[in-house]
Amino acid sequence: MSTDLVRTAEDAATDSLFENLVTQFADALDCFRELAQNAMDAGSPQIEVWSEFEAGEGHVGTIALHVDDFGDGMDENIIDSQLTRLFASAKEGDLTKIGKFGIGFVSVFALKPQAVLVHTGRAGEYWEVLFHEDRSFSKTKIDNPVEGTQITIFVKGDSKKYNDFVFGIPNTLKRWCEHSETEITFEDRTPTSGGNSRIVKINSPFDVQGELAAMFEYPGTQIAMAFNPYPEYGFYNRGLTLTKTTVADNVFSASRAQRMQRISVKIKSRYLEHTLSRDTIVRDANYAKAMQLMDQARDGLIQKLVSEVEELAQKQQWSIEEMNLYARFLEFLALERDIDPQLLFNRKIFRAHHGGGVSPEELWEIKKRDGRILIAETGSDLTQSLKRLNVPVVMGRSGKGVQMWDNEVEFSHPLDGVSLLVARYVTKRETSTFWGMVKSWFKDVHGDVTAAITSPDMVYLPVQVAKETAPSEKALLDGALKCLKSAGTDYKEMSVFEPTAVDAPFFVMATELNELMARPSLHADTSSLAVAVNREHPHFQRLLELQERKPQMAYYCLAKSLLLQEDRNLHFDMEIIKAARGT
C-alpha cells in the first residue's frame, strides 16, 4: 500500500505549508526533540537514540539514525489519522501530554533523509511505514511483534557528516531534554575512531545553581529556585525544555521580571507549552496558573531566606564563613523589594552586638522610645555598655555606601544591606499603623526613619556622673529645675557630671543618669529625662559665680541654656522668668 503524505491532505496550499513545517525549527537536529516528545507522550519509560554508519563506495555511505521508544505505539488508525496527517493531534487540551499540534514527526524531513522507516505496534497490530525521499510512504502490516515505536532515519553522508551527527544529536538532546522524566540515551554504535560504542546519558537532575536552592512541589508542577545574581529561567513540561533564557522580560511580565531579577528558576509544569515554532512559551490562561504557582514558590524561597537569616542572626558566635553568609543573605533580602512586610516585622533578622537578634518591630519600638536606632560595624565597650542598658546596637553600617538608581541597589560593603533593611521595614511598620499612615501623607516617614539611624558614637558620650554635688552646685541645679517645672517643662532630675573629653557638651540627657548619657529625641517627654550639667564647663562656672550675686538670674540662665541647647519650649521664656523671680 503506497500513499503520499502531502497530497492526502487534499489542499493545494499544503505543499508550501509542509515545507514551512519541515524547516520551521532553527536547527534540523531539533527533530530529535520532537521525536522524544512524542515518545514521552506515548508513556515510554526510556528512549534509546543511536546511530550507525555503513560505509559505501568511496567516502559516502549510509547513516542510520534511530529513535526507539517503548510506549503505546500506533495502530493503523493512528498511522492514518495522525502520523501521516498534519495538525491531527489527539492531545490538544490534555494536561498529561506535552504535544499539541500534530506537526512533530514531519520535522525529520529537515534532515533531507533518503528514507524514514517506522516500525510500530499497538494492541497486537504491528506496522512498518516507509517514507521515501519524496515523502510518499508505503505501509505494511508485519508479523514480528514491535513494542512502542522505532524510527530510523536514513541519510546519505560521509564519515565527517556522521561525526557531525554523533556530536550534534546528544547536544541537541541535552539542550531540549536534559530534565526529561523519561530516561534518554544516545549511543554511537559505529565509532569511526574505532573502539567500543559508548552510551551517553542525556538526563540530569532537575535543579538550579545558586544560593538557598529549594524545590517546591505542587500538583502537576515542580519549581526549583535559588538566589543567583546572574539568574537563568527554564520552562519545562515533563522535563522537556520549552524555553531557557537569561532575560527575564522574555518569559515574564514586567512586574514579575522585576521580582525574579535575582532568582534563578526552573519550572516544570503541566500548564506550560511551547509555541508552534518552539521558540518560546505560550502565555495563556494555563501560563497564568503556572505563574501563580511560581509566585507561591518565590514566597517560599523568601521565607527560607528569612529563616536562614534569622537563624544566623541569633547564633551566639559566628565563624568568618557564617558572617559572610549572613551578609550575603541579608544583601539578597535587601535587594528583594517585593516582600510582604508582615512576614518580617516580628522576625529577628538583625544581629545585635554581643548576641541575640532584633526584629523590625523591636527596632520600631526603640525608635519610638529613644528617637533613634543604633547601628555599628563592630562591637566595642560602648556597645557592650549599651547592651547592659537594654539598648541594642545592630550590627551593620549606618547608611553608608548604598548607591541607588532606577530601583537598582549596589552595596560597597557586605553590611550595607542592614541599614537599608532597617530603614525599609521600620518605615513599613510605622506606616502600617493608622497614625503612621496619616503621617506619611504629610511627612517623609522613610526620610525620618533613615535620619534616626545612627552610630552610637554619634550619640553617646561616656560621662562620669559626679558622686557628690557641692552645695552651690546643688542650689543652682535645684533652682533651675524648679524654674523649669513651674514653667511647665518638667525634668526628672538634674545633676553634674565630670567631663572625660575637652569638647564635652554643656548638657547631656538620658532616661537614667549613668555612665552613658545621650541626647534624647526632640519628641521625648522631658519629665522622663534626667539632665547632667558639665561641671567644668566655663558657662556653668560663670553661673555659679552669678548665683552668689543674683541667684534668680543664675537659675533663669541655666534653665534657659538647657532649653536653648535642646531647642524646645523657648516660648516658655516669660514663665521661666516669673518662676525664677518667685524663687
Added chain:
Amino acid sequence: MAEFMRGATVPSVTLDDDEARAYASRMPRIMRASRLNSHYPNASGLGGHIGVMNPDVHRGLHKGLEVDERTGLPTYKAFTKVQSDAAVAANQLNVLGSREVLERKAARDPEGIYAKQLAKYDYYSQLVNADQIPLGHMEVRYRKRDNGRDYFNVSLDKLDVSGVFVRYAIDCSQVISSSDQIAKVDEREVAQHTDSFRSLIYQFTSLDAEFTLVKLASMAGLDVERVVKGTVGPFYFPFTNTPDVFAEFVEKHGFIATFGLDMAANDVTDDRNNDPLTSFIMKTVSDEVAEGYGIARQRIGYKVFKDRKFVCARAGVNELREIIKGLGCNTIIYGV
C-alpha cells in the same frame, strides 16, 4: 509457607544468602530490560525495592529472603520489611550518629555491637537513596475538561493478593454534573477520587480489564475509554512453581520473567490474545455470563487485547521464542 495475613498463608521459599544475593542482583537488571511503559508498575521502583533485599545491602541484618513460589516475586512480608526499614531509615541514621565514629569503634571489636550498628548505618544509608515502590497507591490525574465532561487517568499500583504487582490504568470521563462522581476536581485542577470509587477499584485488581470496563461503564455519567491492567509476574526460577512447558528452559537458562498486559478499550480494533498464560474471560465463564459480556461489547463497543512480554537470559531468547510460538503466541522477548 509464609503468613500473608492472619490465618492466610502463601506458598513461599526462603532463599539462603547466596541465593538471595544472586536473585536480588538479577532482579533490577530484569526490570530494566523489561522496558515497562506507563501501563505497568514503575520498573525502577520495583527493581530498587528488590535490590535492597540483597544480603550485600542489608549486611546480614535480615535472615534469608522469602519468595512467593507462585510468582517468583518476594512475598508481601519481604516487601513490607523493606518499606518499614525505609520509613525509619532517616531517623535511625540520626540516632546512629557519625559513621566515622562507628567505624572506629567497630574496628576494635568486629563482632561487637558497634560492628552491627555500622552495618545498620550502611544499610539505612543505601535505603534512603534507593528507589521504592508503594505496595498500594491510587492516583487520579486530571486530563482536561471538554463538553461538560471531566477527563481522568486513574491508576492503581498494588501488590495483589495473587502475589504479582499490578497497575490498573483507566482512561475515563464523567459528566461534571453527575451525581455518581468517581473523582472531584478542585480549583487547583487536582482530581481527588471518592472513597467509594477507590474501594471499587481495589476490588477489581484481581479481575481482568474487560470485567472492570463493563462494571464501570454501568455507572451513571461515566464513559470509559480504556482499562489496562499491566502485571509484573509471574517470574519463573528453579525454585518456583513453573509451568511444565517452561520448566526445562528455566532449569537450563535460570529464569523467565513475564509481564502481562490486559487491555479493554474502544480503540482496540480486534479481539486478540497474545498471552500464553491467560485466556479471554468469555472463555472461562458460563454461557449465560458470556452472553452478557457479548451484549456489553455491542453496547459499549470495546474490544480486548491480551499480551505478555518476556525477559530471559540473552542466550535463551530464540529458544523461548520457539516455545511461545508453540503455545500459539508471538510475543516480545528481551534478553538480559
